[in-house]
Amino acid sequence: MTMAMAPTTAATATTTTAAANKAPTPKLAKFKSSSLDNEIYTANRRSTIATAASDWKALRAPLNGRSPHVGSTAAGQPGGVVGHMTRAASTSSLASSTRTMTNYQEYKMEIINQGKCLCGQYIRARLRRAGVLNRKVIQRLRNILEPSSHVVYEVFPALNSMGEELERMHPRVYTNISRQLSRAPFGELEDSDMAPMLLNLVAKDLFRSSITWGKIISIFSVCGGFAIDCVRQGHYDYLQTLVDGLAEIIEDDLVYWLIDNGGWLGLQQHIRPRVGEFTFLGWLTLFVTVSAGAYVVSNVCKRIGCQLYSLLF
Numbered sequence: 385m386t387m388a389m390a391p392t393t394a395a396t397a398t399t400t401t402a403a404a405n406k407a408p409t410p411k412l413a414k415f416k417s418s419s420l421d422n423e424i425y426t427a428n429r430r431s432t433i434a435t436a437a438s439d440w441k442a443l444r445a446p447l448n449g450r451s452p453h454v455g456s457t458a459a460g461q462p463g464g465v466v467g468h469m470t471r472a473a474s475t476s477s478l479a480s481s482t483r484t485m486t487n488y489q490e491y492k493m494e495i496i497n498q499g500k501c502l503c504g505q506y507i508r509a510r511l512r513r514a515g516v517l518n519r520k521v522i523q524r525l526r527n528i529l530e531p532s533s534h535v536v537y538e539v540f541p542a543l544n545s546m547g548e549e550l551e552r553m554h555p556r557v558y559t560n561i562s563r564q565l566s567r568a569p570f571g572e573l574e575d576s577d578m579a580p581m582l583l584n585l586v587a588k589d590l591f592r593s594s595i596t597w598g599k600i601i602s603i604f605s606v607c608g609g610f611a612i613d614c615v616r617q618g619h620y621d622y623l624q625t626l627v628d629g630l631a632e633i634i635e636d637d638l639v640y641w642l643i644d645n646g647g648w649l650g651l652q653q654h655i656r657p658r659v660g661e662f663t664f665l666g667w668l669t670l671f672v673t674v675s676a677g678a679y680v681v682s683n684v685c686k687r688i689g690c691q692l693y694s695l696l697f
Contacts (some may be wrong), residue, residue, distance in 0.1 A: 406510045425498045492635075494533075495642050499634040501626045502543060502648065503607060509544050510608030513551075516615045524623045539648045542655045547605045561609035562617075571613065579610045580629025587633045595641045597654050603633065 504525050511517040553557045563571030565582045577679055586606055590599050607630050614622040634642075646653060
């Protein structure tokens with residue numbers, strides 16, 4: 385069985401553009417093989433550590449250019465003065481690199497936390513659409529349901545509308561996820577780690593070639609399908625681990641791409657064009673509207689003029 389990942393259409397009639405790029409569909413059947421083991425997680429963590437190490441080396445690159453000859457002379461200046469200037473420059477460069485690294489890590493963690501909050505909001509909206517939202521679910525997700533910043537308030541409507549559009553276009557793909565992926569009878573989620581593991585495998589296959597906003601919306605939809613299965617099977621405590629699993633996917637696979645594409649606000653800018661940008665269709669609509677208005681006004685004025693002429697003469 386395969387998951388069909390089709391190009392999404394715009395959810396808003398007046399302000400949407402092409403909502404998501406074309407994405408290859410993740411193959412779900414192969415996840416039922418023996419690949420469901422800890423070797424996949426081990427390989428993923430190794431690649432994450434290697435990426436973090438390369439980022440750290442890149443941030444420390446400016447320090448590698450300092451002169452090793454601290455006590456040398458230049459242009460007749462005493463060696464102690466040059467050494468003092470070199471040490472001061474090295475200290476300033478180190479402090480700047482430390483601040484850059486700290487700000488980068490803070491922005492990275494902010495994107496991950498925003499993704500967790502968006503996931504909790506999306507799960508609640510998906511459960512409400514499926515008619516299985518209850519008090520137990522809200523209690524389990526209480527810590528992550530409240531939006532952490534204005535970014536969540538601005539981005540979630542776009543994420544929710546596009547996810548709902550995907551579910552409407554492909555109802556068989558984004559429902560009964562556990563039956564499609566799990567080897568257990570009737571798709572039973574045997575423990576709390578099974579759903580995050582399967583979600584991680586789907587994400588690895590989905591983001592293998594490229595990352596697009598359409599694929600990111602799709603993984604949120606898959607996560608929402610898993611949440612419905614957890615609630616229907618009575619595993620309310622699995623919801624928190626499911627959200628944590630999506631946060632791990634964001635940290636391992638998506639955070640650097642999100643940073644390069646404007647964070648989560650980039651989704652809203654991708655779906656909704658900037659105000660003031662007119663397309664050919666927009667200009668054509670404006671021309672037709674103005675022409676029709678001028679025609680109506682001219683006819684009304686002509687009729688009024690004829691009536692006044694007949695009354696006066």
